[in-house]
Amino acid sequence: MTLDIVVLPGDGVGPEVTDEAVRVLDWFVAKRGVPLRMTRHLFGSASWATQGTTMPDATWEAIMAADALLFGAVGSLDQKQIPAEERRKGSLLRMRKGLDVFANLRPVRAWPALAESSPFKTRTVAGADLIFVRELTAGMYFGTPRGIETQADGTRRGVNTHTYTEAEIARVARFALGLARTRRNHLTSVDKANVMEAGALWREVVTAIHAAEFPDVTLEHMLADNCALQLGRAPTRFDVIVTDNLFGDLLSDCAGAINGSLGMLPSAALSAPDANGRRRALYEPIHGSAPDIAGKGIANPLGAILSAALLLRWTAQAPAEADRLETAVEAALAAGARTADIALPGEAVLSTRGMADAVIAALDAA
């Protein structure tokens, strides 16, 4: 059965890096027989310019019907020109919620070849290999009431609401505990239970699911501020980290500093499995649209290419092919392939296309 992959290049550097991820996936279709059919769809600012909407109906229908999305980035310099309503229609948050992809995987590893360009000492980050499971469809991003209200004295007040139900916490906790079992069997659950009641409930539910269903996994609880510190002090102490939507946003960028560039970081967002055990999925490099370098052909495609590896693992269910791709990335880096964001001063720099060529060459050579 061929898997239907909707490709959404989007804005900024999105098209450039997504093209390379597609090219790499084409290699797996042609050379390894991975059954993918990839179809590009228009959305975002590009679609607004030509279609008068950030989310054509045909695109939304394709998204909802797809086995997975391969997403580039959203957000452009002239986004302000687009009415708020239209921005929402084509937004990442609407897709995440629409697909109910609650489990956002953000793996972070210290690539040995990048030890020199990391802002950290090698002794701090060598061997770091952690993965965030960020809850992606609730919390501060979606809570109501929200908005800007006018008070009795005529001045304004901004309001956002952070909420989690037991069910929302339980499903992401189960996912993270299950994932820990496939790795080093260690889960860190992160909250601000000392300040937030919603954090206290988070901690209670994670503790209960762990005790009842995953007592073999080592579970620790950590306050979010301490986690921010420990990610810088001792990132190798982490295996799987589960946390809420907002803390996950900040803490995964904290950890992103390990390689000195967000350009290296992939992500996958997964729904609950359906009756056939299949999860809907959204794959996305976490760097965003980077409008300042868009169109120059210099963006690092490895975040997108490593997102394609996650697609091979989670949607194509071909873990050996995912490993093959990650090994090829490692080989390309080890051979000295660098885009500008990960190069040391004086090092030769590849274009977006050139970096993908290096990965494909490593795949061919393996």
Added chain:
Amino acid sequence: MTLDIVVLPGDGVGPEVTDEAVRVLDWFVAKRGVPLRMTRHLFGSASWATQGTTMPDATWEAIMAADALLFGAVGSLDQKQIPAEERRKGSLLRMRKGLDVFANLRPVRAWPALAESSPFKTRTVAGADLIFVRELTAGMYFGTPRGIETQADGTRRGVNTHTYTEAEIARVARFALGLARTRRNHLTSVDKANVMEAGALWREVVTAIHAAEFPDVTLEHMLADNCALQLGRAPTRFDVIVTDNLFGDLLSDCAGAINGSLGMLPSAALSAPDANGRRRALYEPIHGSAPDIAGKGIANPLGAILSAALLLRWTAQAPAEADRLETAVEAALAAGARTADIALPGEAVLSTRGMADAVIAALDAA
């Protein structure tokens, strides 16, 4: 006029490090004529054990009447034994709110003497010298509605509310912009305006105050997740960072990794000035009670001692004395004084008392 300083050693390592900060301030009273009268008061777990309350009335009255508080830490291993109501009475949050100390200063600098023990490469952090102005009396910490509610189906939902009024944003923005003028004239304002309406209002108000009253200061806006990354990638790019209560909590710990230990970090929380231009103030090392090492005499007192330097600067209004103390800390570190948290393997380690002795010796020698 003698300044009335209420000393609140509190729990865990609080008493150990506070004793040393008091000893250092005694030096400034005796040798430099700084007019301070320091009085210890009971609160927290120690007070609960002997007085049956975490906050005796006499302590609360002294707090409200003081020129400044010198605070150790709150929170002990057996805190769970204390009823929630009593925990709240003696809590840091109640003091912050009661004193209306909305501007929380958290300076972070890369101490040259600690370059080797920093988790970061020296080229990343050398010269870093930044200061957070964290809003401390609003936002997620205090917003209502909050709590754990039972839903129609009998399961529970945790709720916390993040709110900021224009006035709350304006006063912290003014403080931060004014502070930037006394430093390198650069302010980074941090929010999640792309996701939170309260963040959009934050950005709008900061922009307006800047344009109307501080156009000479360079202002940039940054998303909180990007700030977490940049603190790891390029901490030297920051001067003053203003942000809300919750982001400030996480991001200042992120930056804390620069020295590898929270033990080095001081803080000051300041109210608006009264009619005589005097601000209420709460000085506190940011490391917390660290119950695992309490009572061993090994905690790093420099966070508390550097908090005393902030007291000299902001409450005693003796900037030259504050500089003198910070220079003495630098000299002690340069001479090799290390507590366990900042020592490299094999380096000689001082006790809490020994480190304070080294600072006092440096003061005497200067």
